[in-house]
Amino acid sequence: MSTVPTWAAPHVQGALDARVRVPGSKSLTNRWLVLALLADGPSTLRHPLHSDDSRRMVDALRALGAGVDDDDPAAWVVRPPWGGPRGDVDIDCGQAGTVMRFVPPVAVLADGPVRFDGHPSARARPVGPVLQALRDIGASVLDEGRGTLPFTVEGPLPQAPAGGPPTVLVDASASSQFVSALLLSAAAYPHGLRVQHTGPTLPSLPHLQMTVATLRAAGVPVEQPGAASWLVPACPVRALDVVVEPDLSSAAPFLALAAATGGRVLVADWPAATTQPGERMRDVLAAMGAATELTAEGLLATGAAGGRLAGVDFDLSEVGELTPVVAALCALAGSPSTLRGIGHLRGHETDRLAALVAELTRLGARARELPDGLAIEPGPLTGCRVRTYHDHRMAMFGAVVGAVVPQVEVEDVATAGKTFPGFDRAWEQAVGSVRPQSRAG
Structure with missing residues (x-):
């Protein structure tokens, strides 16, 4: 029984x-939190979501060295870590797809390895396209070929050769979060990033439009050379003061x-x-x-x-x-x-x-x-x-x-x-x- x-x-x-x-919106709360970690100063999120998914993201930011003041439930203040994210840390994703996918691209900027794991049910969820994209731009990723949790990510990223941002090819047919994950951190990379979706379908397109809108609100001039490609230059991420829908x-x-x-x-x-x-x-x-x-x-x-x-x-x-x-x-x-x-x-x-x-x-x-x-x-x-x-x-x-x-x-x-x-x-x-x-x- x-x-x-x-x-x-x-x-x-x-x-x-x-x-x-x-x-508040989970999708917006966790996108704003990632951008606040990478921003050029303290950010304020007003009326954020208080839930297990957003708590996992806050815990990830703290593990990477950010300060998160969430004593006031109506206004969280995020202070990015001086000198960039901290490494040699463990991140528990729980069941949060946004944490297991959005945070690894941040982790390649850390000063040591970042280890990821989560709820047993989350270990079946695909992350492989994000991990392969990080390998393609020079990061070290250890996942024993699974493309799922648990895995370890470690930078630093090499300086890109002359000719502009490096290009990564990603099949996001299983989740638009694969593209969003790379776009959210791309402005902090040495030469930015160009992302090209290669799969037959692209689900949840509004979530990608949401990602682009949040980046532009943070001062990142995202370009779309084609219907399935995005270009993010290396540039500062502006500190935020936003109200979460x-x-x-x-x-x-x-x-x-x-x-x-x-x-x-x-x-x-x-x-x-x-x-x-x-x-x-x-x-x-x-x-x-x-x-x-x-x-x-x-x-x-x-x-x-x-x-x-x-x-x-x-x-x-x-x-x-x-x-x-x-x-x-x-x-x-x-x-x-x-x-x-x-x-x-x-x-x-x-x-x-x-x-x-x-x-x-x-x-x-x-x-x-x-x-x-x-x-x-x-x-x-x-x-x-x-x-x-x-x-x-x-x-x-x-x-x-x-x-x-x-x-x-x-x-x-x-x-x-x-x-x-x-x-x-x-x-x-x-x-x-x-x-x-x-x-x-």
Whole structure:
């Protein structure tokens, strides 16, 4: 019998009318932290994400010699290490893909070896293209040929020959983070860096656009000679004072809550313009028959007219992180759905495609893997124990289904703390926010 703790997902009973505030963006917080480590002076991050992923990044910065004052939860101050990053240190990545991929390119600037390891589940996640790129520009990388954790990275980088920045060829078909990782540190390299993506596909393009935008905000003039190439010159990284946007991917289950129940949910402080791919959740909801409206207070989501969601044929290649929540809505829809462009999710915190097929099937839907996605046919759903596989997005999947299907129990809901600490409490409060029903007198 499983000893993993379970959480009884609350079931909506009544006309839902909730207001929620989600924590800061993980993607932005960890990008700003890397740039703050390399900056030419102290930086301030306002309203950063407090979660396991961001804590792992803060710990990595401290290990490399940066000072991080996080006593004020609303404003972290990062002081870069004098003389560059410190070496002969160990970094525990936990399950944070941004740490295991973004920090090794910084580590080649350290004055000694930097050793990386993480959670057992993280040892299956690919890092090889980043490690090979670092080898190609002259760093020492010891990984016994695995291309995964654990590994050791050591500089220094050699001076590049005349003729401009060195060029690295990277197949980022498995994760756009491979390119982002190299771009974030490139300005600190002796002659900058030119990065060329060589693979057949490039998932999560909005995250690359986010990386370029954060670099430019830090004074780094990134050029794009082609659709799949980037040029970063050697130049100072400017100290920052930035406000971190709310995490729109963490908002996705709350928007789905409105769509699935026919209720209303307001996500406070939704940005008017953003590079976060979570913005695309609005397009998904519109395709399924729900609606969203940007107001002065935030984004208001309302359920589908008549309370019936439509199945979709949707390409999620740019927003793969939304897949578990979208899959939950597809299981609750009135017609079949196909989700495409997400084959790379097999290499995330877990094999998300296999996990979703397994849990959807246990709930009573018919689901199968496609070479690059999922096919989902709704069926009569019944409550069961939903497994999360150490994956925060699977915990959110279970919560969305449980809002409509009674007696759903979610294993280890605390895993959502990877990006949303206190998710279960915020969810319970949202689900309990129902409008009083009028009574005939």
